[in-house]
Amino acid sequence: MNDLANALSNQALLNILLLSNDATAIYTGEQLTIQWVNEGMLTIWGKEKSIRGTCFEDALPEMKGQPFTELLKEVWRNGEDYEAKNSRADLVVNGKLQPFYFDFKYRAIKDEKGEMCCILHTATEVGDRMRAWELVQMREESEQQIQEELIAVNEEYQVTNEQLEQTLLAVKNLQNQLSQLVTTSPVGMTILKGPDLVIEMANSHMLQIWRRTYDQVINKKLLTVFPELVGQPFPEMLQKVLITGTPIMLKEIAVSIKDVEGNTKNIFVDFAYEPLQDTAGKIISVMATVSDITNIVDIRTELEANEKELHRLNEELEASNEEYRATNEEIYALNEEYTAINEALNRSNEELTTVKTQLEVANKLLTESNTILNSENVALTEAESKTLALFEDAPVAIGILSGEELIISIANNELLKLWGKSPKILGKPLATALPELEGQHFLNLLVEVMQTGKAYNGNDEKVFLERGGKLGTYYFSYVYKPLMRDGGKPHSVMVVAYEVTTQVETRKAIEEANERFELALNAGQLGSYDLDLRTGKMLCSEQCKINFGLSPEDRFDFEDLINIILPEFREYVQQKVDAAVAQNHVYAAEYEIQCSDKSRRWIQATGLPRYDQEGKAVRIIGVTQDISKRKAYEQRKDDFLGIASHELKTPITVLKANLQMLNRLQHKITDTMALTLISNATASMDKISKLIEDLLNINKHTHGKLELNKSFFDLAKLLKNCCNHIVLEGKYELHVDVPNSLPVFADEQRIDQVLINFVNNAVKYASESRIIHLTAELQEYEIKVCVKDSGKGIPENQMPHLFDRYWQANSSDEKYTGLGLGLFICSEIITRHGGRIGANSELGVGSTFWFTLPIVKSESTS
Amino acid sequence: MRLESKVTIRLFYYYSFQKNEKICIVEDNPDISFILDYFLREEGFDVIVFATIREFKKGILVELPDLFLLDVMLPDGDGITLCEQLKNDKATSTIPVLIMSAHASFDKVRQTTCANGFINKPFDLNDMLNMITEQLRSA
Incomplete structure (x- = not known):
């Protein structure tokens, strides 16, 4: 860098900067003196080169009120860079204040000592970008607006649409309802359209009233279908409704209608004509509702007629009623008379009955006297007709004893045979002829008859008589009859005797046998009975009743017997009786009874059915016995068996189980004899189990417990x-x-x-x-x-x-x-x-x- | 043969649970309870014996068995009532109860109780074992 700085002079650097496309300006000092500015910046600012060396504020007066001056001063004071993008600056270009947009940078340039040297200002006009962006934004805004408007419109449209749909639906519903109303209405309905009264719609009921089919009437003029209506008031009324819009209601109108065959029929109808309006409120058609009330009218007419008839009948009835009441009164009067007469009659009747009773008593007395007279007469006749010869051969023993000494004056063969005497005794006194009578009461009886004149009857009386030299016991029935002359004292006694020795002895034998039988029954406490199967009545011996816990005077029929038997045995007894009767074999049953004192007894009953000539069972005769004691013994025996077998079972259980366990150990036993012994013991044990099982079973069987x-x-x-x-x-x-x-x-x-x-x-x-x-x-x-x-x-x-x-x-x-x-x-x-x-x-x-x-x-x- | 298969089943039980099933016997006859105790132990069960209901009620609280084997006639009560009590007690209601009876009215007993099974005295030990295993298997 230093090399470069040294290589290029400041002016050269500035010239290079001059070529830069970026708008560039350089400020120095607190006053922001514009030291250097290139063309780009001048273009942005819209200023001439002359502004070089002037203050920033002076060169761009429009900057007052805008933040840039202050920002630059800040950069100068703090020595820190400032950068901004898309920043708006309002500048006077071509004499007009306009907004511009820039990306710009204020760069603090320092010397070697770190002191502020200058501010390098670079700016790029981004107005196009901003404008383009603004344009886009504006367009978006307008689009959104349009869209919103569209949505609003759409919504309105939709609401309208929905309303429309609802309306449509409502209309449709109404149409449906109407149609339904018309077709299903229980009254006849039709819609007539226009002044021609074209039948637009008619329900089945209407068609029925009209007696026409659907096709015959629909879309046809009313008067074409029903020409008979011409001249009747209805078409006019319908027209009136069409014109005025006023509904018309008519009740019970007689109408004559022709069916398709042309037969006219009079019917009664209820009418209603209703105007129907179109949407504009114009009346376009008439809805006619008609109900055929012919039947109702007919019925009412009939009813009225009936009522009238009823009324008439009622009146008649009233009249008859009155008559009846009068008659009734008469009858009542008659009745009272009749009652009075009746009472009188009753009284006479009672009197008559009294008289009759008296008469009957008198009659009875008379009859009795007559009977006595008759019997006396017979006696007289008998006495008169008696002859010796008759006596002699009579099969009955007859004799006459005369005088106080009872001399045997007459004795027929039969009597001699009875006495066991020869005819030699005739003429001898009775006491002499039959000395064995001495000490017996007969002589005294005879004397008494002689003295009193009253006859004596003897029945089955025992007499000791000597027959063939042997004194024996005989039985006689006899009569001592006094014989009198002229109503005076008896002179003799007639003896009529009949020997009954055999009968008496047989009877005695039977009686004795019966007695023995009774004794035997009683000794065995056996009660005997005789059941009449037809009536259910039972003849029972005293013992029989005692067996059943009853006293001898108690009634005891089959019904009573069944009632005294415990309910669980009743069916069984009835079955046994029925079976015995059906198969003619011995009836035998054992059952328990409950006596009146609530004590219980076991009864054994046996019997044999008896049949009449037709083979129908009529009686069962048999005996009953109280076997409560025996039953108690049996019970004790069964209990004993039960207990015994139960007691035996415990040791057997042990024995059996032990043997079984022993058997399981056989592989440990070497002695074969021991195995045999185990096997023998097991077999015996099984047998004894079986025996005990049998004992227990027998017990169950007798108890009826075998389930x-x-x-x-x-x-x-x-x-x-x-x-x-x-x-x-x-x-x-x-x-x-x-x-x-x-x-x-x-x-x-x-x-x-x-x-x-x-x-x-x-x-x-x-x-x-x-x-x-x-x-x-x-x-x-x-x-x-x-x-x-x-x-x-x-x-x-x-x-x-x-x-x-x-x-x-x-x-x-x-x-x-x-x-x-x-x-x-x-x-x-x-x-x-x-x-x-x-x-x-x-x-x-x-x-x-x-x-x-x-x-x-x-x-x-x- | 049959016994062997039962033993196999017992052994299966033995090995699958590793703990012997416990049978509680209430029987006053010492000879019977002796042989039952011996037999059932041989078959791989744990056995606990009571001679009276009193003893039973005192002793049973320690550990519940898997099956009860009750005699009917006991010196201080009867097995049927005891069975009903066991079945009405929530703790024991699901434990199978077998009743041993030598009583004549056995059928009556069968109708009036709630036991899972009945064994008629004198019984066959194999039959008894069958009944016990059946009850334990279905319990």
Whole structure:
């Protein structure tokens, strides 16, 4: 730099600067004396070269009030540069103050000592740039303005548009509504346009009133369609509405209308003519609404007629009513008269009844006297007609004893036979002829009859008589009749006797038998009854009532019996009675009753039905017994069994578990005998478990506690798998022959129990039979399962007891173990399932045990 | 064969949880509780035995078992009532309960209780084990 400075003189430097395009000026001192300025700057300033050497302020007076002078002075004072861009300066160019824009720099130039030497001012006129920029800005501004205006206009337009749309919509809605109103209105509506009354619109109702189709009327003149209207007032009225704009309403107008065939019809209508205006308010058409009220008018007319008729009838009725009232009064008067007469009649009647009663009493007295007279007459006639010959051959013993000594004057053969005497006794006194009568009361009786004249009747009286030399006891019925002459004292007694020894003895025997029977019944506390099945009445012995906790005088019919039985037994008793009657076998039932004192008793009743000739059951006769004590014993026994089996179970549980654990240790046991012993013990333990299970089961059965856990299962599957244990033993072969599927509704476990029991029995009692057949077949109403062995069979006399409780096959040469409960339990299980159980056997051939189960339709299989 | 497979299952349980499942027995007959204790321990369970309900109520607070095995007839109460109490207690309501019964009216017992299962005395140990594992698996 120094080199350069040295190389160039100051003037040279200034000349170089002169060539610079940039406007340049150099100021010195506080006064900012313009030391040097180039053409560029002069052009900017708009000044001549002459301003060189003058003060800045003087050279550019317009700078006063502008910041530049002060800025330059600052630069001079502080020695710091100042730079600005796009700065505006107002300058007088060509005598006019104008704004200009510059980028400019005031540079503080210092000498070697750091003292201010001069200020170098460079400036670039950026007026073009600024103007261009201003122009752009202005244009943008105007564009924005235009745009804003546009938006405003647009918005206005849009608002207008929306309003228009709304209006349009409203109009459309109105049109729609109108159209809808017109078409759906329940009254007839039409719009008639212009003075020609062209039918512009008509709803279906209107068409109906007009009796025209849509096509027949639309866009046609009203008077063309309905020429009959010419001369009627309506066209004129319509024109009037069109001209004046005043609506017209008319009610119940008669109109005659022709249908298309030309038939005129009179109808009644309600009218309304409404003017319709266009937007300008001009009336262009008329809306006519018409409702056909012909029906209403007709009905009203009819109603009016009816009312009139009703009114007339009412009046007539009123008249009749009055008449009726008059008649009624007459009747009332008559009635009163009648009542009076009636009362009089009643009184006479009562009097008559009294007289009649008196008469009846008199009559009765007369009848009685007559009867007495009659009987006397008969006696007289009898006495008169008696003959000895008659006596002799009479089949009745007859005799006459005469006088106080009772001489046997007459005694027929029959009497002699009765007495066991010969005719020799005739003429002898009775006491002599029949000395055995001494001490018996007959002689005294005869004397009394003789003395009093009153007859004596003896019935079934015991007499000791000697017949054939032997004194015996005989029975007689007899009459001692006094015989009198002329109403005086009796002179003799007629004896008529009839021996009843056989009858009396039979009767006595029956009585005794009955007594013994009664005694036996009473001793056994058996009450007897006789039930009439038709009436439900029951004849009961005293004991019978006592059994039921009743006193002898209490009523006890079948109804009472049912009521005294505990409700849970009622149906059972009724079923038993019905079954006995239906099958003519013994009725037997055990049930519990509740006596009137609330105590309970168990009753056992048996009976046999009796039938009439037509085979209809009429009675059941039988006995009842109070078995409460026996039941209590049974209960105690069952309780005992229950407790015993329960108590036995605990040690067995221990035993079983111990054996099982011992069995698990068998690999540690070397002695084979020990293993055998364990196995034997296990087998025995299983048997004892089974026995106890049976005991417990029997207990459950008697308590009715055997609960069936029924489900649908396949019996065929059960049959195929049930007795694998037998097959496993190897000694027996089980031949199973069953259908593929046998769905049943039953307790699977219990049925399995029955099957195992059957098969085990076959093994146990027919051990010589190697093959056991297990078959099942589907019959009409049931499924039958059979277990057949070929053992030696069961003796016939044992067959009825097979299913009895505690029954054991009693084979003399073999010993069987068990409680004899197996088949009994099987029978209980099957019976509870509603099935049957049984056995067939043939000695030497084998036995078949079978049971059936009813077929039940299952949901799962049907 | 069957027993072995059960043992395998037990072993599986044993190894998968590394902790024996605990069975609580309430049984007054010492012979029965002895053999059950022995059997179930052999099968890999922890067993705790109480002879009376009183003992049970005192002892059970220490640690709840995974299954209860209750006798019906106990000297100071019955297993059915106890079962109901356990099922009504929030702490024990989800623990399976098996009831052992030798009672004649077993069917009645079955109807009136809330136990998860019943074991009829005398029982087969394998059957009992089956029931226990079944209950533990589904619990």
